[in-house]
Amino acid sequence: MARKRFDDSSCSVARALNEVGDWWSLLVVLHAMYGTRRFVDFQQELGIARNILCDRLARLVDNEVLKKVEVGEHGSRFEYRLTEKGRDLFPIVIALRQWGDKWNPAPDQEPLDLRDRETGRTIRPVEVQDADGKPLTVRDVFVPEENNARSPSGSKKKAG
Amino acid sequence: MARKRFDDSSCSVARALNEVGDWWSLLVVLHAMYGTRRFVDFQQELGIARNILCDRLARLVDNEVLKKVEVGEHGSRFEYRLTEKGRDLFPIVIALRQWGDKWNPAPDQEPLDLRDRETGRTIRPVEVQDADGKPLTVRDVFVPEENNARSPSGSKKKAG
DNA sequence: TGAATCTGGTTTTAAAATGCAACCCTATTC
């Protein structure tokens, strides 16, 4: 019996992971954010098996993270473009990259230096903040009682 | 041939996903953030198979996301606690949760209401910001040329 | 003392997922 599904889980993290929580999906989204749009380009950049790439692209399209656009270039060609939902994964991808850079730095690679297109200045680390922008750690927060009941996940029983 | 590994990938997102990018690992981390520490508690809360839980806990300990602590309670009991590296996944987990709440809301569940322990006020959505705290989308940023060469991933060849 | 129980695992078995290579079809270029 293979992978469990979490489509109907009451935990939104589980539901999110259901859509982008496997090895390749988030890397596809990452590359899409950097401008990749074509099947062959994803395939070559990621070194992913073609059938797996097909499956992931189709699933991301199903989940409306990507949209498949026919481009009239010459002949029948397609592009996979991020939707707003897909672009909304930006903080997650960047946070993951920063975490990777911080805790598993590649010896021969300086960390990502992403900059504001307007000002040219480096972005800051992605963090959880209170309403005023004060950074918060996991120890600084709590879940109010009404919510606490089914928190954090509630995925008690098998969902597949 | 099963899953490819990215341990030595030059892409820090790939390396991050190598450690916490599978179905269960991040859910384990999530529950750890909410206070779960014991094997049986993880098992019951997540509904995960015990062998998979063993494997994930061991891998997370190997990767120093969790540490296994012997607690002298009575007999040989263990607790799995987040390390600083593990707690540093907080923004990622929260961003994922917010994304799930926003784009795949559960009909019967209001979104996570996480609050600052001090002020009692709700946290804001996790976002990418410039140095001043101005929110940035994927379209607002660029990678300077020196970095751009091997960006975004560079994981061209098979790594496993 | 000894049976039941709790905790934290390991083993076994079957169904899926993955990776690779080979094949297919359309359209295009030489």
Place this chain on the structure above:
DNA sequence: GAATAGGGTTGCATTTTAAAACCAGATTCA
């Protein structure tokens, strides 16, 4: 009209996964 590129699909061997059974040390219960 042969070779090539884009975008897939199919088959097969290898891994992972899920579920449940089994195991072993320590503890409580009777």
